[in-house]
Amino acid sequence: MSKIIIFGLSGLLVAAGLTVLAAQLGGSPSDTMRGAGLFLFSFGVMLAALGLYQQARRLKVEYEGAKPRQKKKSDRLCSVCNRERAEVFCRVHVLRLCLSCLGSHDDGKNCLYVPANRASAAYK
Ligand SMILES: [Zn+2]
Ligand SMILES: [Zn+2]
Structure with a gap:
């Protein structure tokens, strides 16, 4: 569940950041808005990476937990x-x-x- 929320949120942030950046191309560019757009964009990407990382870690734990233990040989x-x-x-x-x-x-x-x-x- 939280995975979907994280990816949804990161997608929204990336989209918002891109929208702000795209708006800068047309109208009068302002450093504050461009900074905010870049911040939203990079924050969204970072959140997505974090979500992927957590997912990978969980998969790894599940995989290692499922492996049969053959210690006694x-x-x-x-x-x-x-x-x-x-x-x-x-x-x-x-x-x-x-x-x-x-x-x-x-x-x-x-x-x-x-x-x-x-x-x-x-x-x-
Ligand atoms: Zn020997
Ligand atoms: Zn012996």
């Missing part, structure tokens, strides 16, 4: 034992590791670890 489990939740990710061996498997996996020189929740974004 089984691929977060440790790749070695497949039972416990992976806490770290070895970038060298491309393995998700829980804390108890981390000790046996680590070879002391090559392994490069990143947090598992960060790795899941990079390695699908």
Whole structure:
């Protein structure tokens, strides 16, 4: 509802501004009237932009709210034992590791670890 009001109002303001500006072309031009016309015009355009912005924001919120949440994925489990939740990710061996498997996996020189929740974004 408010969207229609905003766009209606902005349209009216733009039209009023244009009318005032057009009137300046014919009769004797006055700076005050031209300023008022420009003000009405730009205010109307700004209001329309604001309305569009709000609409876009609302759409974005609706879209993001409608998206199904798939946070709980089984691929977060440790790749070695497949039972416990992976806490770290070895970038060298491309393995998700829980804390108890981390000790046996680590070879002391090559392994490069990143947090598992960060790795899941990079390695699908
Ligand atoms: Zn494990
Ligand atoms: Zn490793």
